[in-house]
Amino acid sequence: MAAAARARVAYLLRQLQRAACQCPTHSHTYSQAPGLSPSGKTTDYAFEMAVSNIRYGAAVTKEVGMDLKNMGAKNVCLMTDKNLSKLPPVQVAMDSLVKNGIPFTVYDNVRVEPTDSSFMEAIEFAQKGAFDAYVAVGGGSTMDTLPTTSGTGSETTGVAIFDYEHLKVKIGITSRAIKPTLGLIDPLHTLHMPARVVANSGFDVLCHALESYTTLPYHLRSPCPSNPITRPAYQGSNPISDIWAIHALRIVAKYLKRAVRNPDDLEARSHMHLASAFAGIGFGNAGVHLCHGMSYPISGLVKMYKAKDYNVDHPLVPHGLSVVLTSPAVFTFTAQMFPERHLEMAEILGADTRTARIQDAGLVLADTLRKFLFDLDVDDGLAAVGYSKADIPALVKGTLPQERVTKLAPCPQSEEDLAALFEASMKLY
Amino acid sequence: MAAAARARVAYLLRQLQRAACQCPTHSHTYSQAPGLSPSGKTTDYAFEMAVSNIRYGAAVTKEVGMDLKNMGAKNVCLMTDKNLSKLPPVQVAMDSLVKNGIPFTVYDNVRVEPTDSSFMEAIEFAQKGAFDAYVAVGGGSTMDTLPTTSGTGSETTGVAIFDYEHLKVKIGITSRAIKPTLGLIDPLHTLHMPARVVANSGFDVLCHALESYTTLPYHLRSPCPSNPITRPAYQGSNPISDIWAIHALRIVAKYLKRAVRNPDDLEARSHMHLASAFAGIGFGNAGVHLCHGMSYPISGLVKMYKAKDYNVDHPLVPHGLSVVLTSPAVFTFTAQMFPERHLEMAEILGADTRTARIQDAGLVLADTLRKFLFDLDVDDGLAAVGYSKADIPALVKGTLPQERVTKLAPCPQSEEDLAALFEASMKLY
Numbered sequence: 124m125a126a127a128a129r130a131r132v133a134y135l136l137r138q139l140q141r142a143a144c145q146c147p148t149h150s151h152t153y154s155q156a157p158g159l160s161p162s163g164k165t166t167d168y169a170f171e172m173a174v175s176n177i178r179y180g181a182a183v184t185k186e187v188g189m190d191l192k193n194m195g196a197k198n199v200c201l202m203t204d205k206n207l208s209k210l211p212p213v214q215v216a217m218d219s220l221v222k223n224g225i226p227f228t229v230y231d232n233v234r235v236e237p238t239d240s241s242f243m244e245a246i247e248f249a250q251k252g253a254f255d256a257y258v259a260v261g262g263g264s265t266m267d268t269l270p271t272t273s274g275t276g277s278e279t280t281g282v283a284i285f286d287y288e289h290l291k292v293k294i295g296i297t298s299r300a301i302k303p304t305l306g307l308i309d310p311l312h313t314l315h316m317p318a319r320v321v322a323n324s325g326f327d328v329l330c331h332a333l334e335s336y337t338t339l340p341y342h343l344r345s346p347c348p349s350n351p352i353t354r355p356a357y358q359g360s361n362p363i364s365d366i367w368a369i370h371a372l373r374i375v376a377k378y379l380k381r382a383v384r385n386p387d388d389l390e391a392r393s394h395m396h397l398a399s400a401f402a403g404i405g406f407g408n409a410g411v412h413l414c415h416g417m418s419y420p421i422s423g424l425v426k427m428y429k430a431k432d433y434n435v436d437h438p439l440v441p442h443g444l445s446v447v448l449t450s451p452a453v454f455t456f457t458a459q460m461f462p463e464r465h466l467e468m469a470e471i472l473g474a475d476t477r478t479a480r481i482q483d484a485g486l487v488l489a490d491t492l493r494k495f496l497f498d499l500d501v502d503d504g505l506a507a508v509g510y511s512k513a514d515i516p517a518l519v520k521g522t523l524p525q526e527r528v529t530k531l532a533p534c535p536q537s538e539e540d541l542a543a544l545f546e547a548s549m550k551l552y
Numbered sequence: 553m554a555a556a557a558r559a560r561v562a563y564l565l566r567q568l569q570r571a572a573c574q575c576p577t578h579s580h581t582y583s584q585a586p587g588l589s590p591s592g593k594t595t596d597y598a599f600e601m602a603v604s605n606i607r608y609g610a611a612v613t614k615e616v617g618m619d620l621k622n623m624g625a626k627n628v629c630l631m632t633d634k635n636l637s638k639l640p641p642v643q644v645a646m647d648s649l650v651k652n653g654i655p656f657t658v659y660d661n662v663r664v665e666p667t668d669s670s671f672m673e674a675i676e677f678a679q680k681g682a683f684d685a686y687v688a689v690g691g692g693s694t695m696d697t698l699p700t701t702s703g704t705g706s707e708t709t710g711v712a713i714f715d716y717e718h719l720k721v722k723i724g725i726t727s728r729a730i731k732p733t734l735g736l737i738d739p740l741h742t743l744h745m746p747a748r749v750v751a752n753s754g755f756d757v758l759c760h761a762l763e764s765y766t767t768l769p770y771h772l773r774s775p776c777p778s779n780p781i782t783r784p785a786y787q788g789s790n791p792i793s794d795i796w797a798i799h800a801l802r803i804v805a806k807y808l809k810r811a812v813r814n815p816d817d818l819e820a821r822s823h824m825h826l827a828s829a830f831a832g833i834g835f836g837n838a839g840v841h842l843c844h845g846m847s848y849p850i851s852g853l854v855k856m857y858k859a860k861d862y863n864v865d866h867p868l869v870p871h872g873l874s875v876v877l878t879s880p881a882v883f884t885f886t887a888q889m890f891p892e893r894h895l896e897m898a899e900i901l902g903a904d905t906r907t908a909r910i911q912d913a914g915l916v917l918a919d920t921l922r923k924f925l926f927d928l929d930v931d932d933g934l935a936a937v938g939y940s941k942a943d944i945p946a947l948v949k950g951t952l953p954q955e956r957v958t959k960l961a962p963c964p965q966s967e968e969d970l971a972a973l974f975e976a977s978m979k980l981y
Binding site for chain 2: 168366
């Protein structure tokens with residue numbers, strides 16, 4: 124009987140594979156059996172969802188001392204940066220540690236947009252301190268256990284990004300082992316963000332959602348891992364990451380403009396704070412692709428640009444800005460695959476897509492994004508942050524090592540394609 | 553400056569509280585600050601999402617041996633029941649353990665709908681074996697590390713349910729500590745389910761979604777925990793559980809009938825298998841209420857009823873059936889709170905709600921559910937599974953200890969209310 128059942132399963136899998144439409148538009152049913160990718164390599168047949176536990180609530184920061192006590196922590200390192208160390212989020216966390224009798228040391232040398240040498244410095248501090256628990260208060264740069272910006276979603280992911288100074292590019296380390304134990308999401312923290320920080324971190328949420336929803340689906344990703352431990356955290360889009368991506372995108376569409384314009388709009392800023400975590404869960408399990416891959420040299424090769432509202436002593440293209448500036452060009456390019464998903468995203472962002480043609484999906488989404496960015500006073504393209512055509516070869520060169528994400532783009536891209544995407548992003552409006 | 557910022561926060565929180573509409577229909581914005589519940593008790597202000605890691609894919613069961621090897625397991629207990637032990641899901645799991653050289657012992661004495669004494673027997677076996685890892689292959693009864701039915705979602709939750717024979721009721725243990733490390737969701741397992749098992753486990757998904765979406769919102773639940781460790785796993789509805797509930801409900805509406813009718817419809821059965829996990833994540837963090845609370849005595853007091861397609865030697869009202877039989881009555885009752893959510897659920901299940909009046913929300917949902925159940929050949933109410941009016945006092949008495957869930961109903965219920973709900977559920981059509 125078991126043999127008969129197995130034969131039936133094998134038969135059904137073959138039927139299913141034959142019946143499934145293989146065209147890009149309709150290949151998202153996710154019911155495909157293990158099989159061969161178009162290129163002949165064996166593709167994956169499973170995906171995994173790994174999420175940090177998260178807790179959300181206004182003023183929830185004051186619980187952190189009790190959590191550490193419950194965990195039995197006896198020697199805590201509180202990591203933050205020099206700006207935040209003067210603001211209430213850090214103060215409330217420290218008060219809670221003191222109140223619960225938790226011994227702790229503050230490390231406030233976290234660099235906004237960290238580098239390999241700032242990582243090394245933090246690692247040395249951590250090794251010397253022999254800490255048994257870490258509390259990170261801050262944006263993506265401090266790894267977001269207590270996020271104070273609404274963007275990276277790092278409180279949910281096993282990803283760490285830094286500038287590798289030698290190569291002048293941002294690169295990432297991805298491992299489920301560096302996922303936080305618990306992410307505390309306290310919307311009161313968002314009241315301390317200046318307008319451009321809200322906007323730029325919101326663009327990171329926007330791109331996490333747009334990119335993870337259009338990554339190569341997990342069952343078209345190859346190679347198929349021979350052991351589940353080697354299945355990457357960035358697995359390609361899947362039915363679970365899709366839910367998070369679409370939900371985060373809806374929140375961005377509804378609340379980002381309000382959150383940027385009114386520092387007192389706690390409702391809008393609260394929703395964006397949750398959206399950051401939602402998009403984080405989505406991209407943390409699906410991955411991102413070209414906007415992120417191309418953003419690393421845009422940030423890494425910065426010349427003189429100093430972003431408004433960021434209190435740092437070095438030139439800086441904030442991560443969210445570096446990501447969003449190429450988005451109109453990127454999605455015009457990627458819409459050759461999964462055009463229906465591109466139209467769906469345009470519609471969520473406010474476009475009237477009722478009469479749109481499927482072959483125009485990329486253009487419709489790009490126009491929608493340009494309007495959205497214009498309304499939010501975003502600099503007019505790469506030229507406005509200091510780049511010219513002469514920089515394109517260096518930008519392309521800085522993108523090539525970002526295979527970790529660029530290979531998740533729905534379609535492969537040549538060096539010429541990348542150059543064209545950078546060129547098309549020089550001016551937006 | 554910190555003091556000024558804090559004063560502003562306090563001011564904003566007060567403003568927000570004043571501005572928020574407190575009526576049942578509109579109190580779901582979730583942006584409320586910590587405050588007083590209508591009854592004067594202090595309500596909670598935060599919610600937590602805890603989820604098992606899950607992995608989904610056709611034939612993913614064959615990876616389990618590698619996972620255990622990766623974890624360093626050296627003495628594994630494989631738990632299942634006597635029916636399943638003869639079927640491919642267990643065979644494939646065992647093959648994988650053998651192939652990876654993992655020593656294991658099979659315990660196939662799991663009882664379908666476990667009791668306190670069957671729990672004790674399993675505990676004794678486990679203690680004697682001194683195992684370092686457990687693999688459970690089966691439905692909710694074996695705790696679903698490898699679910700073979702599409703219903704309980706136990707692979708994602710920290711909940712265990714059993715019949716407490718002394719009191720003749722089903723009760724539950726809830727603790728994040730009993731959440732599985734990894735849930736493997738293998739859609740091939742669903743091909744071994746007989747039709748009524750698909751239907752009844754699907755009703756469990758249906759009720760997980762309907763109930764968790766209408767539990768008391770987390771910020772109206774009291775008391776407010778004084779330490780986060782005492783915040784219950786069942787916290788009331790929240791913006792994250794809502795996403796899972798609605799998504800699971802959409803899948804049930806689209807695929808359950810197909811999954812029941814055609815054993816070879818791998819697409820429909822795969823979707824239901826994922827929906828079970830989705831609804832599990834939702835209710836595992838929000839809770840359920842009256843359908844589940846009232847189902848425990850319906851199952852526990854069973855007399856002669858033997859459900860079709862279940863190969864057991866004792867009378868049995870399957871869990872999903874015992875849950876769904878009261879659903880039309882329950883949602884007619886609960887729609888006095890959050891009627892818009894009730895209408896939204898009816899619409900997802902196929903009702904045309906465009907001209908429905910908000911005060912008829914409960915009736916509209918109840919009618920929609922009755923039609924759905926009729927189409928799926930569900931027995932005509934509690935009378936059809938062996939109960940009469942004379943049993944109502946015992947059914948009510950069996951519900952009263954289920955406070956763990958009944959207190960999460962959107963409105964409080966008296967013994968008379970419960971009696972009326974049982975009476976209204978005697979006949980459905």
